[in-house]
Amino acid sequence: MNQAVIEFDHVAKSFPGHQAIADLDFTINAGELVSVVGVTGCGKSTMFNLTLGLFAPTTGTVRVQGHDPHTEFDWFRRRVAVVFQDARLLPWRTAMQNVCIGMKFAGIDKREWEPRARDWLARLGLAGRENSYPHQLSGGQRQRVSLARAFAVDPELILCDESFSALDEITAKNLRAEFVELVRSGGKSGVVITHNITEALSLGDRVMVMRAPGHLADDIRLTPGADRAELDRLRQRILRAMEPPTDSDVGQPAQADAARTEEITTA
Amino acid sequence: MSRTTKAAGPATLAAAARTPVWRRIADPRIAVLIVAFLAIWKVASMVIGGYNVPTISSVASQLWETASSTEGLQNLGITLLRVGIGLGVAFLIGTALGLFAGASKSAAGYLLPIVRFIQGIPSLSWVIIAVIWFSNVELRVFFVMLLVTLPGFTLQTYDSYRAIPAELRDMARSFRPSRWALFREITLPGVTPGLFTAWKVNLGLGIRMVLIAELVGATVGVGSQLLTAQQLFDMAAVVSWTLLLAICMLILQAVIDGIEAYALRYRAVPQQAAAKDATVSSPDLSAAKG
Numbered sequence: 001m002n003q004a005v006i007e008f009d010h011v012a013k014s015f016p017g018h019q020a021i022a023d024l025d026f027t028i029n030a031g032e033l034v035s036v037v038g039v040t041g042c043g044k045s046t047m048f049n050l051t052l053g054l055f056a057p058t059t060g061t062v063r064v065q066g067h068d069p070h071t072e073f074d075w076f077r078r079r080v081a082v083v084f085q086d087a088r089l090l091p092w093r094t095a096m097q098n099v100c101i102g103m104k105f106a107g108i109d110k111r112e113w114e115p116r117a118r119d120w121l122a123r124l125g126l127a128g129r130e131n132s133y134p135h136q137l138s139g140g141q142r143q144r145v146s147l148a149r150a151f152a153v154d155p156e157l158i159l160c161d162e163s164f165s166a167l168d169e170i171t172a173k174n175l176r177a178e179f180v181e182l183v184r185s186g187g188k189s190g191v192v193i194t195h196n197i198t199e200a201l202s203l204g205d206r207v208m209v210m211r212a213p214g215h216l217a218d219d220i221r222l223t224p225g226a227d228r229a230e231l232d233r234l235r236q237r238i239l240r241a242m243e244p245p246t247d248s249d250v251g252q253p254a255q256a257d258a259a260r261t262e263e264i265t266t267a
Numbered sequence: 268m269s270r271t272t273k274a275a276g277p278a279t280l281a282a283a284a285r286t287p288v289w290r291r292i293a294d295p296r297i298a299v300l301i302v303a304f305l306a307i308w309k310v311a312s313m314v315i316g317g318y319n320v321p322t323i324s325s326v327a328s329q330l331w332e333t334a335s336s337t338e339g340l341q342n343l344g345i346t347l348l349r350v351g352i353g354l355g356v357a358f359l360i361g362t363a364l365g366l367f368a369g370a371s372k373s374a375a376g377y378l379l380p381i382v383r384f385i386q387g388i389p390s391l392s393w394v395i396i397a398v399i400w401f402s403n404v405e406l407r408v409f410f411v412m413l414l415v416t417l418p419g420f421t422l423q424t425y426d427s428y429r430a431i432p433a434e435l436r437d438m439a440r441s442f443r444p445s446r447w448a449l450f451r452e453i454t455l456p457g458v459t460p461g462l463f464t465a466w467k468v469n470l471g472l473g474i475r476m477v478l479i480a481e482l483v484g485a486t487v488g489v490g491s492q493l494l495t496a497q498q499l500f501d502m503a504a505v506v507s508w509t510l511l512l513a514i515c516m517l518i519l520q521a522v523i524d525g526i527e528a529y530a531l532r533y534r535a536v537p538q539q540a541a542a543k544d545a546t547v548s549s550p551d552l553s554a555a556k557g
Contacts, residue, residue: 052441077443088438092456092533101452105442133533153442 003030004063005157005189006051011060013046013214020046021057021214028206030156033183033190035200036208039242043214044193048161051191052082065156078106081150083179085162087142089134095121095145096130102149120148124178140171147175151182158183160192164199176203197238201231209241217241321503329507343511346481346489349405350473353412357469361417362462365424366454379425386418390476398483408480408488415476416469420462427461428454463527467520474516 006028013021021043028034038044049055050062053069053076062068067075081102089098099117104110121130124144134142143163150158160179164172180203183190192203200207204222211217218241220234305323312320333339364382368375393414397407431453439453481490489508496504 054437054440074443080441082438082441084434084438086434088434090435090452090456092459092531094533101439102442104452105439105444105448107445135533 004028005030005032005065006191007061007063008047008050009061009063011050011057011062013043013050013055014058019213021050023215024060024210026208026216026219028189028191030189031187032206033180033204034192034206034208035204036191036193036210037195037197037200037238037242038210038217039212040195042210042212042242044195044210045161046214047210048159048191048193051159052080078108078153079155080157080159081106081153081155083143083146083150083158083160083163085166087134087139087146089142089145089149091134094131094133095126095137095141098134098145099148099152102153106153108153116152117148120152121145123182124148140167140175143167143171143175144178147179147182151186154186156188158188158190160190160194162194163192165194165196172199179203197235200238201234207238209238211242211244318500318502321506325503326506326510329503330510333504333507333511342488342492343515345487346477346512347515349408349412349481349488350470350477353409353477354416354466354469354473356409357413357416358420358462358466360413361420361465362424362458364417365421366428366458368421368425369428369458375425378421382418382421385414386422388414390415390479394479394483397480404484404486407484408477411476411480412473416473419469419472420465423461423465423468424458427458430461431457460531463523463531466523470519470523471516474512478512 004027006026008024008026011021011024012019024043024047036044036047046055050057051064051069053064053071053073056070062070064076065079069076069080089095090101093101096114096117099120100113103113103116108116118130121127121144124147126141126144126148129137129141134145137145143166146163163179164175167175176199179190179192182188190204192200194200194203201222206222207218207220208216209218209220218238220237226234308320308323312322333343364378368378390411393411394407397410401407401410435453435457436449439449444452477488478490478493481488482494485491489512493505493508496502496508
């Protein structure tokens with residue numbers, strides 16, 4: 001099934017005095033788990049906000065599940081959920097209530113809130129912590145609650161904005177594995193924005209490399225089974241793609257980078 | 268796969284939330300302060316004496332008489348009612364204005380200078396303006412109460428609104444909530460701590476202002492009774508009315524503290540440091556399948 005879930009058609013986005021996205025053109029299909037990497041300021045967050053519909057593109061079109069996320073903002077209720085870099089839990093709500101709040105915002109039947117929240121907290125290892133307030137939880141536990149909040153809505157698309165980057169490596173590794181398992185087992189599509197190449201390689205079916213000002217520098221499709229040497233080669237390739245362009249690259253980023261797309265085998 | 272978790276039970280949390288008010292009432296230091304105050308008063312009444320410093324017993328007797336008589340309670344009740352109505356209306360209007368200013372930059376641009384200007388006018392000026400403008404005593408008191416306490420509610424609400432982290436709003440918006448849900452779940456809890464602060468500050472201010480307003484033309488209420496006592500050089504009555512009002516204020520403050528402790532119980536002192544991730548083994552993801 002190759003149904004497009006996110007389509008950027010030659011999208012540009014400018015802010016006063018600053019072009020965040022120059023020419024972004026890609027398609028993510030349903031069921032794909034895609035990592036987006038790039039250095040700070042390359043336009044990852046702008047791409048994220050365009051996907052969420054928080055901004056409208058300056059030129060070009062953005063389609064998520066065939067709809068305009070900006071003008072049809074409410075259509076995406078229950079269809080899209082986000083896990084942010086920090087857990088963004090409401091300090092006045094318990095873990096259970098924080099999970100319920102996503103369902104409340106999404107307009108899910110009230111009778112489903114508690115069983116779903118309890119179930120997702122248990123799945124993410126927080127059984128017994130339902131009544132804890134955020135300040136009583138560790139950073140990893142807070143992020144688990146935010147994952148539970150996103151998954152409890154049962155969205156078709158999950159967006160992660162550097163969701164594991166603020167955690168220690170062991171916690172991040174565990175949560176990444178849990179996240180991948182939950183996305184796969186739920187048949188969902190996922191986009192994970194990260195600046196961590198190892199994370200990008202371990203998460204997805206595909207790694208999109210972005211470079212400033214907001215264009216795709218490389219698009220690598222991954223299939224399981226790579227050895228260490230292959231991963232190192234891939235890491236080097238991503239690093240090269242993330243580097244600023246040379247003078248000869250300027251002016252034709254999309255064309256220059258499109259040719260680099262290829263299928264890569266990974267672990 | 269089994270896991271180990273450390274749970275902070277709801278009972279522990281509730282206890283933590285209730286403790287401050289209870290402790291404040293039972294605080295032995297308060298008893299020490301009361302005893303010291305009474306001792307100084309006793310000495311002062313013995314040294315100075317006369318009607319300038321009445322004896323403790325005469326004030327206690329007057330206090331009991333006032334608190335046990337219908338007329339006394341009526342006067343006290345009317346004053347407290349005026350405070351309640353004035354503060355209640357100021358709270359509703361002030362909070363609405365603060366939220367409006369917080370939500371709209373252009374509204375804030377017009378509203379806040381006016382509110383700050385009103386706040387800068389001396390309270391006594393409002394009393395004099397009220398006397399000239401209104402012949403009705405209740406209207407005078409209400410007008411003064413409203414104008415003096417409204418800026419506090421507005422500015423505190425506005426500041427609290429602006430202090431709500433943008434990240435929480437973005438998180439909420441990512442779920443596409445209705446405006447009402449966003450207001451109820453993010454805005455209202457976000458400004459609530461500021462509203463309690465405004466209530467506590469304005470309660471004292473309101474009680475002081477209502478007395479001044481009652482001194483001018485009111486025939487019932489603590490202010491008018493104080494004026495009568497002053498005209499009769501009845502210092503015991505002055506002190507007893509003052510004490511009665513101060514006690515009422517302390518009780519009301521304690522009530523607000525209690526409500527605040529309950530409403531903001533999530534701020535309870537953290538329990539033993541939250542369990543580290545290490546204590547929570549990796550979840551059993553087989554349960555998550557399907």
